[in-house]
Amino acid sequence: xxxxxxxxxxxxxxxxxxxxxxxxxxxxxxxxxxxxxxxxxxxxxxxxxxxxxxxxxxxxxxxxxxxxxxxxxxxxxxxxxxxxxxxxxxxxxxxxxxxxxxxxxxxxxxxxxxxxxxxxxxxxxxxxxxxxxxxxxxxxxxxxxxxxxxxxxxxxxxxxxxxxxxxxxxxxxxxxxxxxxxxxxxxxxxxxxxxxxxxxxxxxxxxxxxxxx
Amino acid sequence: xxxxxxxxxxxxxxxxxxxxxxxxxxxxxxxxxxxxxxxxxxxxxxxxxxxxxxxxxxxxxxxxxxxxxxxxxxxxxxxxxxxxxxxxxxxxxxxxxxxxxxxxxxxxxxxxxxxxxxxxxxxxxxxxxxxxxxxxxxxxxxxxxxxxxxxxxxxxxxxxxxxxxxxxxxxxxxxxxxxxxxxxxxxxxxxxxxxxxxxxxxxxxxxxxxxxxxxxxxxxxxxxxxxxxxxxxxxxxxxxxxxxxxxxxxxxxxxxxxxxxxxxxxxxxxxxxxxxxxxxxxxxxxxxxxxxxxxxxxxxxxxxxxxxxxxxxxxxxxxxxxxxxxxxxxxxxxxxxxxxxxxxxxxxxxxxxxxxxxxxxxxxxxxxxxxxxxxxxxxxxxxxxxxxxxxxxxxxxxxxxxxxxxxxxxxxxxxxxxxxxxxxxxxxxxxxxxxxxxxxxxxxxxxxxxxxxxxxxxxxxxxxxxxxxxxxx
Numbered sequence: 001x002x003x004x005x006x007x008x009x010x011x012x013x014x015x016x017x018x019x020x021x022x023x024x025x026x027x028x029x030x031x032x033x034x035x036x037x038x039x040x041x042x043x044x045x046x047x048x049x050x051x052x053x054x055x056x057x058x059x060x061x062x063x064x065x066x067x068x069x070x071x072x073x074x075x076x077x078x079x080x081x082x083x084x085x086x087x088x089x090x091x092x093x094x095x096x097x098x099x100x101x102x103x104x105x106x107x108x109x110x111x112x113x114x115x116x117x118x119x120x121x122x123x124x125x126x127x128x129x130x131x132x133x134x135x136x137x138x139x140x141x142x143x144x145x146x147x148x149x150x151x152x153x154x155x156x157x158x159x160x161x162x163x164x165x166x167x168x169x170x171x172x173x174x175x176x177x178x179x180x181x182x183x184x185x186x187x188x189x190x191x192x193x194x195x196x197x198x199x200x201x202x203x204x205x206x207x208x209x210x211x212x213x
Numbered sequence: 214x215x216x217x218x219x220x221x222x223x224x225x226x227x228x229x230x231x232x233x234x235x236x237x238x239x240x241x242x243x244x245x246x247x248x249x250x251x252x253x254x255x256x257x258x259x260x261x262x263x264x265x266x267x268x269x270x271x272x273x274x275x276x277x278x279x280x281x282x283x284x285x286x287x288x289x290x291x292x293x294x295x296x297x298x299x300x301x302x303x304x305x306x307x308x309x310x311x312x313x314x315x316x317x318x319x320x321x322x323x324x325x326x327x328x329x330x331x332x333x334x335x336x337x338x339x340x341x342x343x344x345x346x347x348x349x350x351x352x353x354x355x356x357x358x359x360x361x362x363x364x365x366x367x368x369x370x371x372x373x374x375x376x377x378x379x380x381x382x383x384x385x386x387x388x389x390x391x392x393x394x395x396x397x398x399x400x401x402x403x404x405x406x407x408x409x410x411x412x413x414x415x416x417x418x419x420x421x422x423x424x425x426x427x428x429x430x431x432x433x434x435x436x437x438x439x440x441x442x443x444x445x446x447x448x449x450x451x452x453x454x455x456x457x458x459x460x461x462x463x464x465x466x467x468x469x470x471x472x473x474x475x476x477x478x479x480x481x482x483x484x485x486x487x488x489x490x491x492x493x494x495x496x497x498x499x500x501x502x503x504x505x506x507x508x509x510x511x512x513x514x515x516x517x518x519x520x521x522x523x524x525x526x527x528x529x530x531x532x533x534x535x536x537x538x539x540x541x542x543x544x545x546x547x548x549x550x551x552x553x554x555x556x557x558x559x560x561x562x563x564x565x566x567x568x569x570x571x572x573x574x575x576x577x578x579x580x581x582x583x584x585x586x587x588x589x590x591x592x593x594x595x596x597x598x599x600x601x602x603x604x605x606x607x608x609x610x611x612x613x614x615x616x617x618x619x620x621x622x623x624x625x626x627x628x629x630x631x632x633x634x635x636x637x638x639x640x641x642x643x644x645x646x647x648x649x650x651x652x653x654x655x656x657x658x659x660x661x662x663x664x665x666x667x668x669x670x671x672x673x674x675x676x677x678x679x680x681x682x683x684x685x686x
Contacts, residue, residue, distance in 0.1 A: 109410070112404070112406030112407050112409075112410055113375065113378065113407055113410070115404075115406070116378075116379065116382065116404040116406070116407050117378075117382060132371065136364070139360075139364060145356075148360055152360070152363060152364055152367070155364065155367055156367055159367060159370055159371050159374065162371070162374060163374045163377075166374065166375075166378040167374065167377050167378045167381055170326060170374065170377060170391075171324075171326060171388055171390070171391060173324075173326065173327060173330075174324075174326030174327065174329070174330065174391065177326070177327070177329070177330030177333075178330070178370065180330075181330065181333045181334070181337070184337050185337070185359065185363050188337065188340055188341075188359060189359065189360075192344075192352065192355060192356050192359065195344075195347075195352055196352060196356070199349060199352070
């Protein structure tokens with residue numbers, strides 16, 4: 001169980017780091033779908049190994065919502081944007097460096113949690129938290145609406161992974177509420193982006209600079 | 214039973230209004246708001262008489278703190294609903310009542326997981342209301358609001374996950390583990406470092422909804438772009454719901470890790486919020502933004518009260534939230550009318566409005582004086598209680614800094630109000646205002662503020678003491 005959980009959490013983090021590295025949005029979208037699918041497998045695996053059958057349902061819903069429905073909506077959001085938001089030649093070196101620092105920070109911040117538990121899955125907890133932190137970083141530094149929403153979703157995925165690894169799943173009503181919320185946020189975002197695009201003919205949120213002070 | 218009614222009324226109203234667009238919509242809206250207010254007052258009264266109300270096997274629970282919030286939401290809903298017909302079109306009514314429903318659900322559930330879902334729901338219900346006018350600026354405000362609050366609330370979810378994690382290490386019943394009553398019972402045995410970490414995430418997360426600096430950046434945009442009744446609800450009670458969420462976790466963290474930790478965080482955020490708000494109150498050119506920054510200031514003051522602690526600090530903070538809700542909702546409703554009359558929310562465009570609009574201007578002045586914390590209005594009393602608590606609890610330095618910032622903010626507000634009301638009128642109002650009916654919610658709010666300032670109604674002191682006992686854990 002320890003090996004499986006650690007491996008899946010590690011693969012999830014690798015997908016996140018690749019997502020930081022890649023610049024073109026279709027590639028990042030595919031990596032997000034891969035990351036979501038890995039986490040769905042993580043939920044199912046822990047469900048089977050720990051005998052928590054409710055997690056199988058969570059894994060299935062997660063697969064449908066995060067690896068299929070949301071990527072489709074994101075595809076529509078990205079469709080009007082240039083494939084690479086920044087000019088070729090700019091590397092993602094600094095972003096990767098920051099992501100590396102965030103992984104270390106995640107280990108330090110999660111120390112009290114790791115000390116408080118003897119769970120077989122505890123090794124994956126800092127990795128999941130690192131995913132969340134990197135998602136937050138992507139969201140804050142996103143250059144356009146697509147980048148913001150993708151960062152937010154990676155952040156959500158990290159928290160989901162943390163919840164699975166640390167608690168083997170939350171009570172089902174909370175779990176259902178979380179899925180519903182994420183789905184609605186993404187759908188509303190699509191509506192907002194569509195309206196922005198109608199008015200500005202671009203998703204460059206940099207042009208939304210009217211409100212200040 | 215009563216708890217189910219107070220939730221069912223706005224939800225049923227929202228569903229009904231979603232299908233019903235005809236001439237009867239305004240009547241249905243009015244009935245829904247009136248029934249919500251009546252049910253909220255009934256719940257508050259019942260809790261006052263009998264103690265705690267529960268429903269659905271303890272899943273819904275209203276103690277003194279919840280009852281206070283329910284009453285506040287009902288009151289501000291009632292006040293704001295009177296102005297809503299001016300904005301009635303499309304999805305306004307159903308979303309308005311859905312917004313009220315999500316706030317009521319957040320404060321009546323005993324399950325902190327469901328509370329999280331409901332608070333996230335408040336964002337989703339109100340984001341279309343912020344963008345209701347469909348202008349460029351309101352679209353930008355809605356985008357910022359949705360993005361920042363969704364990220365913030367996700368951070369609060371991380372905090373909730375950590376609390377649940379700490380809880381199930383001790384208490385293996387998974388269904389009840391996120392109940393607040395359970396958390397409070399097992400709190401002394403929860404791992405203190407994990408609870409501190411969780412509280413940091415919860416403060417950042419729910420602090421975003423409460424509009425605390427530095428997570429407040431969405432607030433001035435959303436509050437100034439939303440239609441007046443929505444601004445009144447957002448500023449008056451949505452921010453208070455964010456503080457409420459923190460208040461639910463504070464006693465648990467206090468029992469697990471000692472009270473000093475949460476207090477320190479609340480004091481720092483309170484002073485920071487007051488400082489940033491005081492600065493922007495001096496520079497804002499738009500009177501709706503001025504009111505929004507003043508909300509940041511007042512939430513900061515309430516946080517200071519909670520950080521000072523003691524009976525005076527906590528009751529002062531809760532009373533302050535109520536006073537602020539009343540004053541600010543009256544002001545946003547008036548600001549909406551001024552904006553409609555002049556087609557502008559710029560301070561300079563409405564200069565000298567006391568001449569052409571004497572009644573609106575006079576009411577605006579009275580409500581502003583209340584907001585600035587002048588006697589005989591309630592905000593004076595609650596501010597005295599809060600800063601008195603600071604000196605009593607030995608936080609003299611923080612209390613002194615807070616008082617200086619309070620004076621700065623006061624001067625900034627006074628200066629802008631002066632410019633708006635007096636001076637040579639820039640231009641006459643574009644549209645004439647009609648009738649005396651709009652004065653009713655403002656008069657009601659001001660009368661209630663006089664009541665909390667001059668003569669506490671019987672039972673208020675006892676209700677506040679019981680809330681302080683809930684917050685103390």
